[in-house]
Amino acid sequence: xxxxxxxxxxxxxxxxxxxxxxxxVATFERDGVxxxxxxxxxxxxxxxxxxxxxxxxxxxxxxxxxxVGGTDxxxxxxxxxxxxxxxxxxxxxxxxxxxxxxxxxxxxxLWLVEDSVLVKEPGSPHxxxxxxxxxxxxxxxxxxxxxxxxxDHAGPASGMVQYLPGSHRWTQDFRPNYFVDPEPLADxxxxxxxxxxxxxxxxxxxxxxxxxxxxxxxxxxxxIHGGPANTSATRRRAISVRYGGDDVRHxxxxxxxxxRWQLAALPGTPLADPDWPQVHRPRPPRASAAxxxxx
Ligand SMILES: O=C(O)CCC(=O)C(=O)O
Numbered sequence: 548x549x550x551x552x553x554x555x556x557x558x559x560x561x562x563x564x565x566x567x568x569x570x571x572v573a574t575f576e577r578d579g580v581x582x583x584x585x586x587x588x589x590x591x592x593x594x595x596x597x598x599x600x601x602x603x604x605x606x607x608x609x610x611x612x613x614x615v616g617g618t619d620x621x622x623x624x625x626x627x628x629x630x631x632x633x634x635x636x637x638x639x640x641x642x643x644x645x646x647x648x649x650x651x652x653x654x655x656x657l658w659l660v661e662d663s664v665l666v667k668e669p670g671s672p673h674x675x676x677x678x679x680x681x682x683x684x685x686x687x688x689x690x691x692x693x694x695x696x697x698x699d700h701a702g703p704a705s706g707m708v709q710y711l712p713g714s715h716r717w718t719q720d721f722r723p724n725y726f727v728d729p730e731p732l733a734d735x736x737x738x739x740x741x742x743x744x745x746x747x748x749x750x751x752x753x754x755x756x757x758x759x760x761x762x763x764x765x766x767x768x769x770x771i772h773g774g775p776a777n778t779s780a781t782r783r784r785a786i787s788v789r790y791g792g793d794d795v796r797h798x799x800x801x802x803x804x805x806x807r808w809q810l811a812a813l814p815g816t817p818l819a820d821p822d823w824p825q826v827h828r829p830r831p832p833r834a835s836a837a838x839x840x841x842x
Contacts, residue, residue: 556637560591563643564761567650575651579715579770582756583763586643592698592760598634599664599698599784607631608664611727612673621671621777622727626663627806629824635662636824639788644694644763645826651765652690654792657827658818660684660691662788667706667777673727675708677743677773680789682723682735684768685799685809686818690792691768698784702757706777708764709753711743715767723803734802740771790826791818 564586575581602608608625610617628635638644639662649657661684667673680693701707719738722731731739743749756764766772768789777783797812799805808822819825 556591556594556634560588560594561637561642562588563646564588567647572651572653575765575767578710578712578754580710580712580754580764580766580772581651582758583647583765584759585761586647586763587696587761589759589761591638591642592696595634595638595786596698596784598628598632599666599786602628602632602635602664603666612671614725615673615727617673617727619668619671621668622673623666623668624663624726626661627808628664629659629662630808635786638662638786640824640826644696644788645790647763648692648694648765648790649792649827652692652790652792654690654794654827655829656825657790657792658795658823659826660686660789660791660818660823662786665785665787667774667783669705669777669780669782671706671777674776675706675772675774676724676726676729677711677740677771678724678726679714679721679740679769679771680766681768682721682737682800683803684789685797685803685805685812686791686795687798688791688795690794691789692765693768693787693789695764695766695785695787696760697758697762698760698786699782700757700759701783701785703755703775704777705779705781705783706774707755707758707783708772708774709755710764710766711749711752711771712754713752714771715769717769717771721771732802732804736801743771743773791823793817
């Protein structure tokens with residue numbers, strides 16, 4: 548992908564480590580989320596620390612806490628770093644993530660939708676409000692997921708994300724919110740996400756994971772998720788990457804902010820290079836030894 552420059556991450560950091568098991572695929576399909584321990588090289592996450600600091604110091608990243616009056620700068624997030632930083636492009640396009648996402652989504656091909664950095668500093672009081680990712684995407688389709696890869700050990704005390712299993716099968720479309728404030732974005736269509744923590748049955752059903760660098764948690768774009776404050780003394784740095792598969796089409800959503808790439812995409816068309824890099828291709832048919840014909 549010459550457009551994004553030369554990756555400085557060495558190829559061995561990006562190598563596949565292990566296949567995804569049938570059980571992991573079944574868990575993703577049942578729960579809309581799956582924890583995949585040890586699918587990335589921990590050294591890859593360590594190597595992403597410097598590029599992550601570079602984007603944290605750039606105008607690509609916003610202080611989310613400021614939206615709710617915070618002045619401490621303890622919850623920073625940005626998107627689309629792959630468009631400007633070759634290491635982020637390599638992480639999203641050439642690591643094992645695309646082939647893992649393609650397996651979980653049962654998609655022949657896969658395209659990169661967006662990447663994000665999400666950093667909750669020690670003591671950050673900010674919750675990630677419950678939301679579905681699909682609410683923010685100018686897309687429709689069923690084969691869309693987010694991969695969440697921590698650069699630090701993370702768990703409930705450091706703000707690890709919580710997921711509502713099975714919510715990807717709910718039929719409602721949910722309005723996006725301000726991410727640190729549950730207020731839905733003005734003029735958006737759909738239902739307001741229920742107050743998950745105020746409903747004992749929903750709150751009880753939430754799941755979360757203890758994760759380490761090299762682990763990835765993958766959730767479906769319709770899965771309701773959010774996260775607690777970081778009450779620990781450790782940073783919670785993560786890179787999340789969103790991918791779309793064969794059945795995904797551009798679809799403009801009223802009231803949802805759009806990037807120039809989203810505005811340029813023709814509604815109803817599939818994701819396509821170069822603005823939406825194809826990161827996984829169908830396997831070529833294998834020639835049959837007996838007949839010479841593709842099988
Ligand atoms: O990192 C967080 O707190 C939220 C992550 C999230 O919502 C996502 O990656 O889709």
